[in-house]
Amino acid sequence: LAQEKPADHGDGPAAAYEPSMTTLGQLQVEIPGRKPDDPVITGEEFQRATQIYFERCAGCHGVLRKGATGKPLTTDITREAGYEYLQSFITYGSPAGMPNWGTSGELSEADVDLMARYLLIEPPAPPEFGMPEMKDSWKVLVAPEDRPKEKMNDIDIENLMSVTLRDAGEIALIDGNSYEIKEVIKTGYAVHISRISASGRYLFVIGRDAKVTMIDLWMEKPAPVAEIKVGSEARSVETSKFEGWEDKYAIAGSYWPPQYVIMDGATLEPLKIVSTRGNIYDEQTYHPEPRVASILSSHYKPEFIVNVKETGKILMVDYSDLKNLKTTEIEAERFLHDGGLDSTHRYFMVAANARNKIAVVDTKDSKLTALVDTGGATPHPGRGANFTHPAYGPVWATSHLGDESVALIGTDPEGHPDQAWKIVDSFYALGGGSLFIKTHPESKHLYVDATLNPDAETSSSVAVFKIDEMGGDPNVDPEYTTLPIGEWAGIADGQPRVVQPEFNKQGTEVWFSVWNAKDKESAIVVVDDKTLELKHVIKDPRLITPTGKFNVLNTQKDIY
Numbered sequence: 001l002a003q004e005k006p007a008d009h010g011d012g013p014a015a016a017y018e019p020s021m022t023t024l025g026q027l028q029v030e031i032p033g034r035k036p037d038d039p040v041i042t043g044e045e046f047q048r049a050t051q052i053y054f055e056r057c058a059g060c061h062g063v064l065r066k067g068a069t070g071k072p073l074t075t076d077i078t079r080e081a082g083y084e085y086l087q088s089f090i091t092y093g094s095p096a097g098m099p100n101w102g103t104s105g106e107l108s109e110a111d112v113d114l115m116a117r118y119l120l121i122e123p124p125a126p127p128e129f130g131m132p133e134m135k136d137s138w139k140v141l142v143a144p145e146d147r148p149k150e151k152m153n154d155i156d157i158e159n160l161m162s163v164t165l166r167d168a169g170e171i172a173l174i175d176g177n178s179y180e181i182k183e184v185i186k187t188g189y190a191v192h193i194s195r196i197s198a199s200g201r202y203l204f205v206i207g208r209d210a211k212v213t214m215i216d217l218w219m220e221k222p223a224p225v226a227e228i229k230v231g232s233e234a235r236s237v238e239t240s241k242f243e244g245w246e247d248k249y250a251i252a253g254s255y256w257p258p259q260y261v262i263m264d265g266a267t268l269e270p271l272k273i274v275s276t277r278g279n280i281y282d283e284q285t286y287h288p289e290p291r292v293a294s295i296l297s298s299h300y301k302p303e304f305i306v307n308v309k310e311t312g313k314i315l316m317v318d319y320s321d322l323k324n325l326k327t328t329e330i331e332a333e334r335f336l337h338d339g340g341l342d343s344t345h346r347y348f349m350v351a352a353n354a355r356n357k358i359a360v361v362d363t364k365d366s367k368l369t370a371l372v373d374t375g376g377a378t379p380h381p382g383r384g385a386n387f388t389h390p391a392y393g394p395v396w397a398t399s400h401l402g403d404e405s406v407a408l409i410g411t412d413p414e415g416h417p418d419q420a421w422k423i424v425d426s427f428y429a430l431g432g433g434s435l436f437i438k439t440h441p442e443s444k445h446l447y448v449d450a451t452l453n454p455d456a457e458t459s460s461s462v463a464v465f466k467i468d469e470m471g472g473d474p475n476v477d478p479e480y481t482t483l484p485i486g487e488w489a490g491i492a493d494g495q496p497r498v499v500q501p502e503f504n505k506q507g508t509e510v511w512f513s514v515w516n517a518k519d520k521e522s523a524i525v526v527v528d529d530k531t532l533e534l535k536h537v538i539k540d541p542r543l544i545t546p547t548g549k550f551n552v553l554n555t556q557k558d559i560y
């Protein structure tokens with residue numbers, strides 16, 4: 001049955017599709033009932049397809065398939081499109097960002113067939129994940145009183161890099177001075193980001209499977225001291241940074257269930273779970289799956305800035321009184337995704353990537369300051385890049401997923417009121433498919449990747465702009481230098497993509513991940529920021545699929 005196509009299956013035997021239980025991110029979920037014209041799929045196949053969907057598809061299309069970064073895949077749409085269409089789309093992908101799962105070899109022909117059939121039937125509704133489930137998964141591995149009272153190692157912690165080893169479900173802690181891998185630590189599945197506590201002591205890591213791992217960098221050998229699962233799918237974790245509240249709380253946002261949880265900053269004990277389900281900010285229609293995207297800690301108030309993707313709302317969550325939780329709900333735009341602070345840390349800028357806008361929030365007043373149209377397609381800043389433009393003063397920059405443009409937004413309403421919250425310049429970098437942009441207060445360069453560009457050479461290179469040479473004429477694009485990072489890595493096998501520039505603590509070196517397939521060699525390439533020459537290549541069999549890199553000091557102090 002597994003090999004047959006839905007066309008042959010209209011009246012397949014009901015016995016071939018027995019309702020049972022399956023798993024989603026290790027959770028048991030009930031398979032929904034089969035309708036008479038649904039393609040036949042066995043319980044075992046359903047289980048496998050649910051797992052593949054969770055691991056590969058849900059991030060963009062949503063667990064309930066309502067769409068966001070990816071198109072909606074509800075059965076009214078998929079049945080209209082039909083099996084052949086779905087099979088070919090999954091196989092070949094699209095220039096708009098759908099990966100070519102079949103031709104890239106990531107999914108076998110049989111799995112592509114399975115997924116095309118799976119999309120023709122209703123998605124399973126995964127279970128909720130509340131306090132009992134969180135408490136069940138919560139482990140304090142080393143109690144606060146048993147942890148060191150002072151730093152027990154000679155590592156220059158501020159210059160450690162926490163490197164995501166995506167497909168290994170691990171992070172590597174790499175010494176920013178010697179390039180030595182100090183530790184490789186098991187974390188959640190396809191770990192997404194790392195964040196540092198206000199004190200710089202604790203590192204928090206979140207997996208796509210919503211597992212949060214808290215690592216103590218003071219231990220002789222940095223190791224996890226607490227862990228918890230906060231749902232079945234998640235992307236963001238952060239800690240309280242406001243004066244007087246340093247290291248007090250941690251927060252994690254999840255995609256499924258759509259909610260965030262505030263936890264004790266020393267043990268990860270879950271304290272308060274808040275659902276983000278509700279109405280879309282403008283239409284005021286109910287959305288069942290408004291996922292929590294980026295979360296940042298305010299430096300101006302005891303508040304977390306929680307970005308809710310599908311409803312387009314930015315929540316300023318006041319953590320000073322969890323019993324009487326005050327939240328300021330800011331109407332922004334959809335679909336909120338990633339963002340960062342300006343150089344003064346007062347303003348927060350976040351991409352609303354379905355509407356090509358950047359929402360600007362004043363974290364001092366907890367109010368929307370502006371919605372800026374970037375003029376490009378799908379802004380994707382990471383945390384963005386702050387620098388002083390020779391003509392326009394302080395700016396924050398984003399690149400775009402959907403085109404080759406870089407947009408600069410003025411961020412200095414006092415000194416440069418005419419430029420504030422406007423696009424002061426927009427120019428071309430290497431190509432579409434850019435994910436991250438970066439500079440550092442000590443650097444005179446702006447780095448822009450093109451990770452998801454369909455052209456192999458482009459996706460393994462990086463554009464570098466000289467900030468001092470950016471002119472005041474918006475009709476003249478600044479020139480850039482192309483760094484062949486992938487080539488410098490000297491990897492013979494595969495087609496690695498270059499992703500996410502990150503600076504060392506001194507702001508003298510910039511690190512790039514050369515991200516290859518799981519079974520192929522990857523690397524980290526270190527570039528000298530002054531000369532733009534190759535400084536070092538880090539290779540190690542443990543460096544499996546490196547993607548994000550988070551320098552402890554830069555992440556702790558929000559320097560970017």
Ligand code: DHE
Nearest residue numbers: 059060166235236237293294295337338382383500547548
């Ligand atoms: Fe990310 C940040 C979500 C795919 C690498 N990613 C983020 C954030 C969100 C997000 C919400 C902001 C977190 C914050 O600041 O609190 N990412 C998603 C997705 O939903 C998406 C599109 C699909 C998915 O299934 O996850 C996705 N992301 C990817 C990747 O494929 C990347 C390139 C490789 C990987 O490791 O998975 C990737 N995302 C990153 C990185 C950051 C990030 C490196 C942090 C950038 C920074 O400098 O802050």
